[in-house]
Amino acid sequence: MIHRIKGGVTAPAGFLSSGVSCGIKKRGKDLALIFSERVATAAGTLTTNALKAPCVLWTQEVLKQGVAQAILANSGNANCCTGRRGTEDTKRMAQWTAQRLKVQPSTILVASTGVIGRFLPMDRARRGIAHTVQTLSKTGSLCAAEAIMTTDTRPKEIAVRFTSKGHPVTLGGIAKGSGMVCPHMATMLCFLTTDAQVDRITLRNALQTIVADTFNLITIDGEMSTNDMVLILANGASGASPIRQANPSYRDFLQALRMVCRYLAHEIVRDGEGVTRLMTVRVSQAASSKDARQVASQIANSLLVKTMVAGRDPNWGRVAAAVGASGVKVNPAHLTIRLGNILVFRHGEPTRPGHERLLAQVDQPEVQIGVELGAGSAGSQVLSGDLTEGYIRINAKYTT
Amino acid sequence: MIHRIKGGVTAPAGFLSSGVSCGIKKRGKDLALIFSERVATAAGTLTTNALKAPCVLWTQEVLKQGVAQAILANSGNANCCTGRRGTEDTKRMAQWTAQRLKVQPSTILVASTGVIGRFLPMDRARRGIAHTVQTLSKTGSLCAAEAIMTTDTRPKEIAVRFTSKGHPVTLGGIAKGSGMVCPHMATMLCFLTTDAQVDRITLRNALQTIVADTFNLITIDGEMSTNDMVLILANGASGASPIRQANPSYRDFLQALRMVCRYLAHEIVRDGEGVTRLMTVRVSQAASSKDARQVASQIANSLLVKTMVAGRDPNWGRVAAAVGASGVKVNPAHLTIRLGNILVFRHGEPTRPGHERLLAQVDQPEVQIGVELGAGSAGSQVLSGDLTEGYIRINAKYTT
Numbered sequence: 001m002i003h004r005i006k007g008g009v010t011a012p013a014g015f016l017s018s019g020v021s022c023g024i025k026k027r028g029k030d031l032a033l034i035f036s037e038r039v040a041t042a043a044g045t046l047t048t049n050a051l052k053a054p055c056v057l058w059t060q061e062v063l064k065q066g067v068a069q070a071i072l073a074n075s076g077n078a079n080c081c082t083g084r085r086g087t088e089d090t091k092r093m094a095q096w097t098a099q100r101l102k103v104q105p106s107t108i109l110v111a112s113t114g115v116i117g118r119f120l121p122m123d124r125a126r127r128g129i130a131h132t133v134q135t136l137s138k139t140g141s142l143c144a145a146e147a148i149m150t151t152d153t154r155p156k157e158i159a160v161r162f163t164s165k166g167h168p169v170t171l172g173g174i175a176k177g178s179g180m181v182c183p184h185m186a187t188m189l190c191f192l193t194t195d196a197q198v199d200r201i202t203l204r205n206a207l208q209t210i211v212a213d214t215f216n217l218i219t220i221d222g223e224m225s226t227n228d229m230v231l232i233l234a235n236g237a238s239g240a241s242p243i244r245q246a247n248p249s250y251r252d253f254l255q256a257l258r259m260v261c262r263y264l265a266h267e268i269v270r271d272g273e274g275v276t277r278l279m280t281v282r283v284s285q286a287a288s289s290k291d292a293r294q295v296a297s298q299i300a301n302s303l304l305v306k307t308m309v310a311g312r313d314p315n316w317g318r319v320a321a322a323v324g325a326s327g328v329k330v331n332p333a334h335l336t337i338r339l340g341n342i343l344v345f346r347h348g349e350p351t352r353p354g355h356e357r358l359l360a361q362v363d364q365p366e367v368q369i370g371v372e373l374g375a376g377s378a379g380s381q382v383l384s385g386d387l388t389e390g391y392i393r394i395n396a397k398y399t400t
Numbered sequence: 401m402i403h404r405i406k407g408g409v410t411a412p413a414g415f416l417s418s419g420v421s422c423g424i425k426k427r428g429k430d431l432a433l434i435f436s437e438r439v440a441t442a443a444g445t446l447t448t449n450a451l452k453a454p455c456v457l458w459t460q461e462v463l464k465q466g467v468a469q470a471i472l473a474n475s476g477n478a479n480c481c482t483g484r485r486g487t488e489d490t491k492r493m494a495q496w497t498a499q500r501l502k503v504q505p506s507t508i509l510v511a512s513t514g515v516i517g518r519f520l521p522m523d524r525a526r527r528g529i530a531h532t533v534q535t536l537s538k539t540g541s542l543c544a545a546e547a548i549m550t551t552d553t554r555p556k557e558i559a560v561r562f563t564s565k566g567h568p569v570t571l572g573g574i575a576k577g578s579g580m581v582c583p584h585m586a587t588m589l590c591f592l593t594t595d596a597q598v599d600r601i602t603l604r605n606a607l608q609t610i611v612a613d614t615f616n617l618i619t620i621d622g623e624m625s626t627n628d629m630v631l632i633l634a635n636g637a638s639g640a641s642p643i644r645q646a647n648p649s650y651r652d653f654l655q656a657l658r659m660v661c662r663y664l665a666h667e668i669v670r671d672g673e674g675v676t677r678l679m680t681v682r683v684s685q686a687a688s689s690k691d692a693r694q695v696a697s698q699i700a701n702s703l704l705v706k707t708m709v710a711g712r713d714p715n716w717g718r719v720a721a722a723v724g725a726s727g728v729k730v731n732p733a734h735l736t737i738r739l740g741n742i743l744v745f746r747h748g749e750p751t752r753p754g755h756e757r758l759l760a761q762v763d764q765p766e767v768q769i770g771v772e773l774g775a776g777s778a779g780s781q782v783l784s785g786d787l788t789e790g791y792i793r794i795n796a797k798y799t800t
Contacts, residue, residue: 078717080721081748085749115715117715117717226724303791303795307795316516321449324451326450328450332481335451345517350481391792392707392787396711
């Protein structure tokens with residue numbers, strides 16, 4: 001039994017957190033710290049963008065050793081495309097944090113999010129780091145969740161608990177998303193903590209399995225960030241016996257991780273820039289998982305499908321056009337398309353169910369689009385949002 | 401010397417045209433006819449969408465024989481995903497037109513554009529076809545250009561003339577675009593006429609060369625239509641000697657064709673849904689043309705770059721993120737990015753030219769984005785438009 005409990009990254013035993021405002025952003029909290037009182041095993045999935053920010057490269061190195069003790073994250077500045085100085089700045093962020101925490105710099109995971117191509121204001125960051133360490137607390141998760149927000153309208157956190165041989169094991173997480181979100185290796189910022197005892201190989205496998213299934217299946221605008229990461233720290237403070245892939249407890253752990261990641265992934269889309277309604281695209285009967293994902297992604301990222309959902313317009317021909325444009329071999333005679341639970345196209349023919357019935361399918365807070373390719377048995381599902389004037393308003397004036 | 405003259409598809413000798421309103425659309429002209437008084441050689445490039453409309457399949461067959469005498473095109477209904485009845489309807493459109501024109505149905509090219517998944521109102525189409533034939537005239541090009549419009553705000557036509565051994569040779573064209581426009585085999589509807597005498601192989605080669613260079617390098621929303629086509633009819637009525645690839649006149653013909661296609665391609669982007677400003681993305685120093693095009697296309701279709709142009713915001717980090725997300729191998733240390741004529745990123749470092757100077761680069765009717773990959777000598781260029789609330793407004797209520 002896995003149940004949701006209050007809180008976020010500080011719900012598991014042995015984790016403290018804080019979030020402060022240090023002036024990297026014009027207003028609001030912009031620096032978050034998550035600290036494990038003991039050394040934790042660490043795993044992560046990082047952006048596959050070719051222009052990785054220095055913090056991604058730094059964090060990649062830390063993850064190689066598979067142990068870490070803290071995550072420092074700033075919003076308002078991605079510290080990307082900032083050259084040698086950017087690399088130096090990330091290193092100093094880790095060093096200053098390590099000094100204050102009295103740990104090794106090589107145990108500090110660093111994340112940044114925000115505008116690309118600007119230098120970090122390091123004097124402010126230094127004071128901010130001191131402040132985050134001073135304010136670390138058992139109730140700091142919400143502050144940390146707020147401090148990683150960019151155009152997000154609300155903080156995102158969750159914690160769940162299950163029992164492993166009588167010991168309660170807790171898993172918590174915070175995330176930010178909003179724009180530049182698309183299914184790729186990693187997607188946005190998400191920090192997870194657990195007091196389970198998990199070795200680094202098991203932790204990495206579990207994270208990769210669940211990320212592929214949750215964060216990699218959401219999209220807001222088809223954009224891939226230079227700074228995305230999902231990180232997890234497991235400190236073993238629950239006292240429960242170690243979780244290994246062979247044990248039954250692994251299944252519980254995986255399920256708890258999926259619950260946390262799925263919740264945060266949905267929250268990211270729900271709070272996507274300008275998003276008013278969600279759309280779930282399910283593709284089945286594909287010749288391969290790759291085909292299924294490619295078709296689902298083409299539909300979920302189609303501006304015409306997204307504006308159709310925004311306008312509550314059952315114009316399913318746009319879904320058909322996106323299927324055909326996906327590059328996947330499609331036989332129209334074997335293709336089936338559904339809006340909600342209504343069949344609209346099958347055996348090469350429109351079913352013409354009537355406008356009123358179709359209207360009811362798109363006039364939903366979460367619109368369901370189903371596509372069967374009739375070519376095999378593979379499937380994929382992508383969660384996306386509609387595209388509204390809100391997205392344009394936000395992004396036409398993000399830096400200025 | 402090639403110079404522009406007045407008119408469109410009826411500027412070349414031996415072509416008549418018309419455009420009427422027959423009730424396929426709620427209002428406005430919706431049926432166009434272009435007629436060559438003598439049999440013409442014909443070539444075309446068609447959409448590569450897997451869900452091709454019946455008119456695309458029909459036209460594909462006509463083009464195989466390489467001769468045609470007329471183009472019939474309707475707007476307001478794509479007649480796509482309409483099954484056996486849709487196929488029958490396209491055939492009847494060709495038959496009725498052929499009967500009225502007293503030619504073979506196999507010489508009628510058919511095009512449709514508009515909503516997908518609805519049946520054509522064939523009684524109206526039949527009356528409309530009679531009307532288009534009755535009203536064919538030497539001044540009908542503008543009416544035809546109007547009759548193929550969907551969300552276009554203005555008709556698009558052009559004609560140019562050059563001299564081949566003392567004979568004036570004329571080339572004319574009309575086009576429609578607006579949404580669902582993206583660089584792929586073909587793009588939108590464009591109909592070209594010429595009184596040059598060109599055999600079908602030469603005509604096909606010329607068209608493919610120029611389309612790759614013009615229509616395939618524009619994008620509005622990254623969407624590929626099910627109904628796109630570019631068609632050309634060459635009827636030889638100029639009396640000039642035949643144009644062959646070995647002759648010097650071929651160069652003139654190619655140049656005239658490029659002038660016409662480039663003008664219409666630019667007009668399509670300029671009149672794209674919600675477009676207020678253009679952006680030209682030039683990628684050079686790529687390892688291959690494919691890489692260059694992939695990077696250019698990723699930038700030109702990036703919602704964040706498009707909204708940056710809409711907002712006159714010199715936030716070039718979004719260009720960097722798009723380069724990195726393109727899937728092309730990029731070494732940041734060899735990458736150069738320019739906004740207008742200002743260098744913003746080189747050797748892995750931001751150049752920080754100052755906000756005011758950058759602002760002047762994006763506050764232009766046509767914003768220039770330059771990327772050098774430092775990996776080879778291949779290049780590509782894509783013309784795109786900004787993404788504004790206008791696009792959302794139009795597409796959130798297109799069918800209803």
